[in-house]
Amino acid sequence: MNDSTGPRSALQRSLPVVGEPRPERADARRNRLRVLEAAERLFTERGVKNVSLDAIAAEAGVGKGTVFRRFGDRAGLAVALLDEREQELQAKIISGPPPLGPGAPPDVRVLAFLDAYLDLLDRHVALFMDSENASDGARYRIGSYHLWHRHLSHLIEAARPELDADYTAHVLLAPLAADLHNALREQGYDLTRMKAGLQEVAAVLVQKNG
Numbered sequence: 001m002n003d004s005t006g007p008r009s010a011l012q013r014s015l016p017v018v019g020e021p022r023p024e025r026a027d028a029r030r031n032r033l034r035v036l037e038a039a040e041r042l043f044t045e046r047g048v049k050n051v052s053l054d055a056i057a058a059e060a061g062v063g064k065g066t067v068f069r070r071f072g073d074r075a076g077l078a079v080a081l082l083d084e085r086e087q088e089l090q091a092k093i094i095s096g097p098p099p100l101g102p103g104a105p106p107d108v109r110v111l112a113f114l115d116a117y118l119d120l121l122d123r124h125v126a127l128f129m130d131s132e133n134a135s136d137g138a139r140y141r142i143g144s145y146h147l148w149h150r151h152l153s154h155l156i157e158a159a160r161p162e163l164d165a166d167y168t169a170h171v172l173l174a175p176l177a178a179d180l181h182n183a184l185r186e187q188g189y190d191l192t193r194m195k196a197g198l199q200e201v202a203a204v205l206v207q208k209n210g
Contacts, residue, residue, distance in 0.1 A: 128178035
């Protein structure tokens with residue numbers, strides 16, 4: 001049975017399929033990445049709401065029409081940037097080096113994921129807040145939350161089979177809500193403090209005693 005929604009190899013993704021977009025041209029991908037990198041720099045320096053498409057296009061060295069045709073508006077570009085960075089994290093989890101990728105003990109991989117996700121969240125907290133707060137409960141409906149939850153569930157089940165892995169994964173993801181992270185940052189919590197606290201909680205939950 002052909003499950004078109006399941007994972008496909010890189011070779012399969014490179015072949016055009018009826019009803020699916022054609023593979024991205026190399027020059028188009030280069031331009032897209034230039035725009036996303038420019039947007040990331042400007043969003044970080046000035047804040048998402050203070051950056052125009054004109055400024056992003058100038059920073060990337062492309063025409064405003066190129067940015068508009070590809071992303072539509074600033075919101076569309078922000079979503080694309082967040083998606084790109086989340087896909088990079090997913091790739092590291094699937095095939096990157098341990099401990100984030102395969103090859104490390106499951107409890108160690110849990111700690112590595114939380115550390116990497118906090119880095120990503122801290123860099124793009126404004127984008128995460130827009131995504132997670134688009135409507136009531138939006139955070140728990142978006143695909144990336146389900147992906148991270150599934151990843152943690154599998155690791156927790158392997159590390160501590162006696163636990164309710166499904167619920168424990170939700171517990172570990174709860175402190176990673178963007179609005180909480182932003183509020184703590186505004187209260188003066190630095191990233192090192194937040195990482196240390198979350199690592200301590202996670203270690204208690206997923207590492208076996210003795």
